[in-house]
Amino acid sequence: MEVGTVQRAQKNEIIEKLRARADRAGIVVVTDFRGMTVEELTELRSKLRAAGIDYQVVKNTLARLAVKNGVHDALKDHLIENNGIAFGYEDPVVAAKVLVDYAKTSKKFSVKLACLSGKIIDAAGVAELSKLPSKPELLAMTLGTMNAVPTNFVSLFANVIRGALYALTAIKEKKEAA
Structure with a gap:
């Protein structure tokens, strides 16, 4: 060659x-x-x-x-x-x-x-x-946002149920007092 x-x-x-x-x-x-x-x-x-x-x-x-x-x-x-x-x-x-x-x-x-x-x-x-931000940082931010929605949703419903429970407890105590 x-x-x-x-x-x-x-x-x-x-x-x-x-x-x-x-x-x-x-x-x-x-x-x-x-x-x-x-x-x-x-x-x-x-x-x-x-x-x-x-x-x-x-x-x-x-x-x-x-x-x-x-x-x-x-x-x-x-x-x-x-x-x-x-x-x-x-x-x-x-x-x-x-x-x-x-x-x-x-x-x-x-x-x-x-x-x-x-x-x-x-x-x-x-x-x-x-x-x-790098790809892993963006994924972490997205995951954090996606995780926050259900967490806030659960907290919201827990507060509604808690409020209803307080109202029922107050009604019960009022009836027991009367």
Whole structure:
């Protein structure tokens, strides 16, 4: 096999892996990591991995080919300069929170933009997304609201019955006194 064929095969493999990640991801966040040390990138990757997010530094040409004609096709025109790409699979809010929080602590790292379900969001939009409650928090809030309705309903009927019981007791005591 020739050297060019091996390199082409490696590039195709990278593109296919990226395409699979991008198609699975609900959100893809493009970041600027210029000037970061290997230790800082390792720390960032471990934080992202703990949140279920993949992070990869890849050539823009390969990234463009990977997102082309996929869910995040809108990204292909925005992949310029050096980029790190984060793939958030479960909850887009969690990905945004982890990346925005890390950007606040690092002077060298920043969020450029994101693609959420095929729509481009600028850095300010990603910051706003990070302020939203996560999926588990929303579920807990919904469950709390749903639980409050029957609880209040039971309390209301208990008060009505209690009031009727007090009235009957008062009538009974009045009749016994007479």
